[in-house]
Amino acid sequence: MIRLHHCHQTRSMRSLWLLHELGVPFELQVYPFDASIKSEAYLALNPAGRVPSLEIDGQVLFESGAIAEVLCEYAPVAGLGRLAGDPERYAWLNWIHFAETISQHCAALTQQHVALFEDHMRSPIVMNLEARRLAKTIGTVETGLTKSGYLLDSGFSAADISVGQAIYMATHFVPLDAFPKVTAWYDRLTTREAFQKALPPQNEPALYAKDFYPPWPVEK
Secondary structure, eight states: OEEEEEOTTSTHHHHHHHHHHHTOOOEEEEOOSSGGGGSHHHHHHOTTOOSOEEEETTEEEOOHHHHHHHHHHHSGGGOOSOOTTOTTHHHHHHHHHHHHHHHHHHHHHHIIIIIOOSGGGOOHHHHHHHHHHHHHHHHHHHHHOOTTSSSSTTOOOHHHHHHHHHHHHHTTTSOSTTOHHHHHHHHHHHTSHHHHHHSOOTTSOOSOSSSOOOOOOOOO
């Protein structure tokens, strides 16, 4: 049995997207982006009170990179992982976990733009600094894309899912205009049926009320 605990438009979206790509049966438990994941029942599952949490074969995982590795080993026939001994294993692992480098800046910007309710709580300096840092991580993806048009020479893999979902979050804060390779790659990813299935259903509350949150100008 596989059960994913998920909040729309958060890191758990990459686990949901991967599950849809793998085509394995799973249950989905969706929570609103509020105190629901701080309940005693959920904290017993994941003491950090965050998503994703994945129940699989009687065990619980709550780190998205580890979830990606385990799921690709669980369903190797899909060809989205690179198992030990594969010449692309190191590159695959590197990109799987680089998604978190992108996401940490997205999380900081989400806190500033979304989680803080009053303008006086927000910091223009932090918002501009984190947007610039986020742009640098997108630049790393730009230079890392291979001739195949994906992150690995052999083509599409779970690495593209992990990083692609992080870029999905990043596009709420940094435009992709300066990154033509990333733009073309991202356009291909977002037309995939599994990606579309991982998006919030229409008319359901989502984390991001806006498509884009521009950085605030720093006061002089």
